[in-house]
Amino acid sequence: MFVASMAARVGLAVPADANRVLTVAADPNNLPFSNDREEGFENKLARLFARELHLELRTIWQSQRRGFFSDTLGSDRCDVVMGVPAGFKQCLTTAPYYRSTFVFVSREVDQLNINSFDDPTLRRVKIGVNTTGDGQMTPPANALIERGLSQNLVSFSLYGDIRRQNPLAEIIRAVSDKKVDVAVAWGPLAGYFAAGESPPLKVTPIAVSSDSILPLSFAICVGVRKGEDLLRDDINRVLTTQQERIHQLLDDFHIPQLPLDDALHTQESGQ
């Protein structure tokens, strides 16, 4: 790992060999992020990093549910996880490579035009929302409950049913199937699964209100093991040199993106 980093720094072309391996931990059934056929954008990002760092890519597969981080990065079973939120404490994070937001998803034909939790339309519709269990809340679930809308909520567990393909698609499918009228979901999964649905679905980023205590947008970084500063630096370099390619990859996956503002770039994770 160290040798490859030094070589890359001085611009040497170093062929990949069995000793220079980048091990990524990825979810085998979690599109749009990853699956075991490497169809997810995080799979493709991992391939990109391995190539740019002249490393052979290996993947260990694990569902990204409770215990994922301590079982993978935390147990030294991998070098990197492709997506972690900025400010995540369980690992060392790179600079963010995209920022996305929770979004409203509804059927185009219904013309609901909802972009805020304060929209009175929400009071008369069924709202799908992801929940985590474990005594924690997703920000949209919290925002809706605060506004007295718990009776309108239909809950979709983030743990999902991993016996089925693409468990995160369920909440979006529920909009198409009219099980709910609007869903509030995390941008990447909403953008990906809503695209190409027939009849068409509308994806609207949530307008941030000033009284929102919980963040609705999150910057996403690559995570490495704590102490792996050199690898973190190498990946940061790749994020910069491959910025356009990565941006295109995310667009291809219909991921709603917000500007990465400077405040985030200068924010080190403080670890």
Next chain:
Amino acid sequence: MECDYRTGDNKFTSGIFARSPKTGAARWFYQFSPHDLWDHDGINENVLLDLKLDGSDRKVLVQVQRNGYVYVVDRTNGEVLSATPFVRITSSKGVDLKTGQLIRNDEKKPQLGKVLRDVAPSSPGGKDWCPTAYSPRTGLLYIPHMTLVMDTEPLEVNYIAGTPYVGVESKFYADPVDPGDGSRGALTAWNPIEKKQAWRIKERFPVWSGAVATAGDVVFYGTMEGWFKAVDAKSGAELWKFKTSSGIIGQPVTYRGPDGKQYVAILSGVGGWAGKIVSQDLDRRDPTAGKGFVNAMKDLPQYTTKGGTLYVFALP
């Protein structure tokens, strides 16, 4: 907040179901902590005793609860006869004996964006699942427990299945009021009839082992530093102790061997919620790791390493 999603008492959590062993039909249910906000589960062991209370013989069930009270409940009908704090409590104001209802302290309610300090008992409780022992000779209940309080702060970022969310961070620490000397655990001898403490042995760390009381008036328990101790059941005076190779979170066992001798056994090997900083090599710089326990146990690695050894002692 998550707790606002589940309004109401949240039956049938955090309580006891009594059922007929013949038919399975429910006889009564009592809920220790309705709409619990603190992870004060109602899963601690039930000690079944026949006690003389206020002049009459009562069949009771005694539970030393996460929420900090020693409950004495009529086990025939679920009536709460007494609920007495055995540690300092701020999360509630008492138990209404007319209704059995826990009176929550609304000043200690988690709210987003607000730091909440001095919530007592902390999440693992006045006592977690580590079992008490009762001696019919002394009439005392021997309670291995904690003296920890906690602060909660919202807004820790988490991530499941590629979706970010925020949750509450907790930090536990030694109760600065009672006992207020930095000790974080104790073995307390409690009189369930008089509803008060007979004696208490303070320990540096939470006492996460079980307790065993013998007919020879000896009480055994272990500490997270790895000391296996024998104390006098009446006075609490230390009679003997032995340093094992790792912190003790097991339950002492005593038995008569095939040779007719009495043996006492204890499994030593630190772990459990309180011991995660050692058993899982958690980062002591992150006080919220181990769901808040790391903050209270930063010094544990100085006192014990991992282990796993069964010790068996023979009485002479």
